[in-house]
Amino acid sequence: xxxxxxxxxxxxxxxxxxxxxxxxxxxxxxxxxxxxxxxxxxxxxxxxxxxxxxxxxxxxxxxxxxxxxxxxxxxxxxxxxxxxxxxxxxxxxxxxxxxxxxxxxxxxxxxxxxxxxxxxxxxxxxxxxxxxxxxxxxxxxxxxxxxxxxxxxxxxxxxxxxxxxxxxxxxxxxxxxxxxxxxxxxxxxxxxxxxxxxxxxxxxxxxxxxxxxxxxxxxxxxxxxxxxxxxxxxxxxxxxxxxxxxxxxxxxxxxxxxxxxxxxxxxxxxxxxxxxxxxxxxxxxxxxxxxxxxxxxxxxxxxxxxxxxxxxxxxxxxxxxxxxxxxxxxxxxxxxxxxxxxxxxxxxxxxxxxxxxxxxxxxxxxxxxxxxxxxxxxxxxxxxxxxxxxxxxxxxxxxxxxxxxxxxxxxxxxxxxxxxxxxxxx
Numbered sequence: 178x179x180x181x182x183x184x185x186x187x188x189x190x191x192x193x194x195x196x197x198x199x200x201x202x203x204x205x206x207x208x209x210x211x212x213x214x215x216x217x218x219x220x221x222x223x224x225x226x227x228x229x230x231x232x233x234x235x236x237x238x239x240x241x242x243x244x245x246x247x248x249x250x251x252x253x254x255x256x257x258x259x260x261x262x263x264x265x266x267x268x269x270x271x272x273x274x275x276x277x278x279x280x281x282x283x284x285x286x287x288x289x290x291x292x293x294x295x296x297x298x299x300x301x302x303x304x305x306x307x308x309x310x311x312x313x314x315x316x317x318x319x320x321x322x323x324x325x326x327x328x329x330x331x332x333x334x335x336x337x338x339x340x341x342x343x344x345x346x347x348x349x350x351x352x353x354x355x356x357x358x359x360x361x362x363x364x365x366x367x368x369x370x371x372x373x374x375x376x377x378x379x380x381x382x383x384x385x386x387x388x389x390x391x392x393x394x395x396x397x398x399x400x401x402x403x404x405x406x407x408x409x410x411x412x413x414x415x416x417x418x419x420x421x422x423x424x425x426x427x428x429x430x431x432x433x434x435x436x437x438x439x440x441x442x443x444x445x446x447x448x449x450x451x452x453x454x455x456x457x458x459x460x461x462x463x464x465x466x467x468x469x470x471x472x473x474x475x476x477x478x479x480x481x482x483x484x485x486x487x488x489x490x491x492x493x494x495x496x497x498x499x500x501x502x503x504x505x506x507x508x509x510x511x512x513x514x515x516x517x518x519x520x521x522x523x524x525x526x527x528x529x530x531x532x533x534x535x536x537x538x539x540x541x542x543x544x545x546x547x548x549x550x551x552x553x554x555x556x557x558x559x560x561x562x563x564x565x566x567x568x569x570x571x572x573x574x575x576x577x578x579x580x581x582x583x584x585x586x587x588x589x590x591x592x593x594x595x596x597x598x599x600x601x602x603x
Contacts, residue, residue, distance in 0.1 A: 201434050202403050207410055208426055212446035214417035241271040242278075245285060252292075256420065256453030258488045265289050272302075280311040284319050294491040296326045296522050314340065318347050325354065328524035346375040346384060350391070357395070360557035366395050386415045390422055397425075398591065402433050420451045424459070432593055437463045454483040454493060466595060477504075494518040498530045508537040525556040529564040536568050544568045559588035563596070566603050578603055 248264035251257070268286040275282050287302035300323050307316040317336050324333035337355055340348050349372035356364040369392045376384035393408035406429055412422040423443055431440035444460050457480040464473035477500075484493045494514055501511035515531040528551035535544040548565050556562070566581040582603045589597050 201436075202406055203426060203430055203434065205439070208413065208423070208443070211413045211417045211423065212443065241267045242282060242285065245271065245289075249289065249292075254418070256451045256456070258486060258492075261289065261292055262488050265293070278311075280306045280309040280316065283309070284312070284315060287319055287323065291323065291326060294494070294521065296323060299323050300327065314342075318351065321351055325358070326524075327522060328527075330358065344375075346372050346379070349375065350388070353391075353395070362395070362399050366392070366399060369395055382415050386412050386419065389415075390419070390425065393422075393425055397429075402429060405429065418450075420447050420453065420456070423447050424456065427459075431463055431466075432591075435594065437467050441467075452483065454480050454489070455496065457483065458496060462593070462595075491518070491521050494521070495526060495530060498534065502530075502533060502537055508534060512538060525552050525561050526558065528552060529561040532568055533564045536571060541568075541572050545572045545574075559585055559592055563592070563600070570603055 245264045245267040248260045248267065252260035252264065265286070268282060268289055271282040272279065272286055283302045283306035287299040287306065290296070290299035290302060300320075303316060303319045303323050306312065307320065317339050321333050321336040321340070324330070324336065334355070337351055340351070342348050349368050353365045353368040353372065356362075356368065369388070373385075373388040373392050376388040389408045389412040393405040393412070396402070396405035396408065406426065409422040409425045409429075412419055416422075424447065427440040427443040430436050430443065441460060441463050444456060444463070448456050448460065457476045461473045461476035461480065464470075464476060483489075484497065495518060498511045498515050498518065501507040501514070512531070512534040515527070515534045518527045519531050521527075528547050532544045532547035532552070535541075535547065545568055548568050552561060552565050562581050563585060566578050566585070569575070569577040569581070582600060585592070585596075585600045585603075589600065592600075
């Protein structure tokens with residue numbers, strides 16, 4: 178399971194470090210008090226109020242917007258897909274029935290579709306919001322996000338340029354995202370730090386929480402592990418049950434400090450209540466690293482049990498392809514799912530999985546054609562570059578392999594400890 182960590186950590190928690198830089202920077206005394214924290218009561222007063230109004234009078238569409246927002250919050254707090262689907266149902270009803278304020282409902286439903294990896298449908302909703310000519314700036318921001326998810330980078334850049342407010346939080350975080358895509362890490366961090374300052378000035382706890390965890394990820398990429406750790410702790414002071422902050426700390430403990438058992442202890446505390454499938458896949462990876470086959474298989478089984486729920490749709494396609502390629506050897510199954518993912522989301526990541534599926538099937542020419550057409554010069558992601566390097570090696574393009582290998586040697590901790598030998602073997 179050595180290939181899972183790099184794919185799992187799309188949030189990019191840790192960046193490269195030298196093998197000698199393994200000093201311990203975490204302290205269980207800092208975070209132990211948060212490990213017993215679980216999600217607060219899922220039903221808020223606002224939810225109870227607006228839910229009752231919706232039942233009393235279905236024409237009160239404002240209630241559906243608020244209820245949809247509450248269900249989305251429940252999903253973030255629990256990882257339970259049923260709440261995201263409940264939010265979709267409520268927002269769909271609002272879109273179908275609203276006579277005024279429809280642009281906002283279009284945008285909210287688009288965000289819901291993005292969370293479900295239904296990107297083409299999200300684009301339809303975003304375009305519908307723009308067509309109302311209401312909330313034009315918010316629609317442009319949304320369209321930037323959707324086109325980035327779809328890999329339409331030139332179109333996304335045009336929408337980014339059209340926002341035109343470099344002092345705004347929403348603009349700053351998207352400038353950070355754009356520069357991350359371009360591989361300019363220093364500018365990425367600069368813009369995200371400015372966004373964090375804006376969030377702190379606003380006193381908005383939700384914006385602060387999001388900016389802390391996002392900037393912590395970017396600090397990890399930049400080898401600023403201590404700063405990353407500090408921000409995860411800062412996030413936990415706002416939301417003691419925040420699963421992503423705990424996952425970030427667990428990854429630092431595992432990949433930077435090489436303490437898998439402590440990382441597993443942290444994750445075990447999260448998955449008692451939080452049921453997002455990728456957490457169990459990460460636990461399977463760590464257990465595999467420890468040589469605990471029983472625990473690894475148990476967590477992998479839980480992952481498959483969760484993602485078998487049809488409500489997840491396309492959300493875990495990329496992870497499932499990786500499992501078929503590297504664990505089960507179901508190459509035909511991987512190829513079919515990779516083709517589906519390219520249709521859903523034609524990004525360099527999706528194309529890299531498709532190319533690697535062809536490689537495993539023995540179709541080297543098709544694999545190389547995809548890499549040359551869809552990957553070369555279009556991404557800095559180390560996981561994608563690793564796939565490209567293996568395909569170049571298989572097709573005798575050793576000069577390209579050497580170039581990528583030098584890059585990957587500086588990304589071992591971002592990819593995970595079990596990548597080191599694979600990179601050495603390129």
